[in-house]
Amino acid sequence: xxxIQNIEEYYDLLKQLKETCGRFITNSYxxxxxxxxxxxxxxxxxxxxxxGFVFLCDEExxxxxxxxxxxxxxxxxxxxxxxxxxxxxxxxxxxREELVSLEEExxxxxxxxxxxxxxxxxxxxxxxxxxxxxxxxxxxxxxxKFYIADMRPEDIDKMHVLREDKDFHIYNFPYKTQxxxxxxxxxxxxxxxxxxxxxxxxxxYTDILESxxxxxxxxxxxxxxxxxxxxxxxxxxxxxxxxxxxxxRYVSWCETENHNSIKFHNSIGFxxxxxxSDEWILK
Amino acid sequence: xDNLIKYNQIFxxxxxxxxxxxxxxxxxxxxxxxxxxxxxxxxxxxxDTFGIEMTIEEMSDFVSYAKGxxxxxxxxxxx
Numbered sequence: 001x002x003x004i005q006n007i008e009e010y011y012d013l014l015k016q017l018k019e020t021c022g023r024f025i026t027n028s029y030x031x032x033x034x035x036x037x038x039x040x041x042x043x044x045x046x047x048x049x050x051x052g053f054v055f056l057c058d059e060e061x062x063x064x065x066x067x068x069x070x071x072x073x074x075x076x077x078x079x080x081x082x083x084x085x086x087x088x089x090x091x092x093x094x095x096r097e098e099l100v101s102l103e104e105e106x107x108x109x110x111x112x113x114x115x116x117x118x119x120x121x122x123x124x125x126x127x128x129x130x131x132x133x134x135x136x137x138x139x140x141x142x143x144x145k146f147y148i149a150d151m152r153p154e155d156i157d158k159m160h161v162l163r164e165d166k167d168f169h170i171y172n173f174p175y176k177t178q179x180x181x182x183x184x185x186x187x188x189x190x191x192x193x194x195x196x197x198x199x200x201x202x203x204x205y206t207d208i209l210e211s212x213x214x215x216x217x218x219x220x221x222x223x224x225x226x227x228x229x230x231x232x233x234x235x236x237x238x239x240x241x242x243x244x245x246x247x248x249r250y251v252s253w254c255e256t257e258n259h260n261s262i263k264f265h266n267s268i269g270f271x272x273x274x275x276x277s278d279e280w281i282l283k
Numbered sequence: 284x285d286n287l288i289k290y291n292q293i294f295x296x297x298x299x300x301x302x303x304x305x306x307x308x309x310x311x312x313x314x315x316x317x318x319x320x321x322x323x324x325x326x327x328x329x330x331d332t333f334g335i336e337m338t339i340e341e342m343s344d345f346v347s348y349a350k351g352x353x354x355x356x357x358x359x360x361x362x
Binding site: 135140233236267 | 323
């Protein structure tokens with residue numbers, strides 16, 4: 001396993017692949033900025049394969065594997081000191097032959113499918129409905145003396161605790177430095193619900209992309225779950241921000257076995273987009 | 284009478300209930316779809332339909348079909 005030192009090295013490897021392998025498959029859609037970030041943090045590694053490369057992004061608790069392989073080629077990888085996660089994304093009922101073959105290869109190498117998720121979105125057409133819901137939710141929050149505001153830097157530790165909830169997989173959370181958290185907080189990307197004592201009770205991470213807004217699952221402190229509707233209120237607040245302030249649809253992923261989450265997403269106006277992702281793990 | 288038809292329709296649409304089920308005074312506790320999101324949708328639809336804005340107390344009290352009728356009558360709506 002070699003550590004990638006600079007972006008040129010990365011692109012040289014891909015150039016080699018294109019020259020020698022012809023048609024290849026990949027699950028890597030990292031931007032140059034994202035790649036440079038991993039390199040700068042000393043967290044991007046490469047494993048040479050017979051016909052291609054796999055790159056491992058060190059996410060602290062696990063490795064995220066990105067492959068660039070000749071279609072139908074074998075994979076040479078063994079378990080490591082931490083789990084290795086491979087995410088494959090495809091259209092429901094339309095998995096390409098190359099992907100089926102890759103998944104068979106992953107299974108031969110000891111990977112197991114940990115969970116699947118499907119993409120859901122709230123389209124722009126729902127903006128009026130979301131706006132109406134949001135106004136009512138805000139009044140409901142007032143009743144319990146809760147309020148919504150940007151997360152504060154001192155809440156980062158509590159957010160990590162909330163993310164340890166059984167409903168979340170570690171593979172949903174990439175590694176971030178403390179400075180990156182501070183930067184995102186300053187950029188208003190974490191939104192929270194606070195109680196009357198200014199204690200954070202729930203939070204969500206959001207990211208405004210060019211054509212849509214996305215975010216993580218909502219974390220709610222156990223003692224507030226299912227009683228005050230904090231998660232729904234927070235989700236509605238974020239949807240209202242996306243649809244009515246940013247004029248963008250909101251996109252999120254929902255695990256196929258998490259029936260409560262599916263019910264929640266459907267009730268608030270999410271619709272299935274038909275995109276599925278499988279998380280394969282080698283422990 | 285028209286108002287009652289509108290109110291009943293909101294309940295039937297919101298919670299997938301049949302008209303005859305409304306006679307049993309469905310409650311938040313008994314109706315599966317009447318959770319926090321369902322409640323907010325119900326309040327928002329009732330407010331829009333009848334041109335009112337419930338107080339926080341009224342929103343909290345609105346835990347059954349019959350309670351909703353009382354709240355609307357409190358706004359002078361003939362129902």
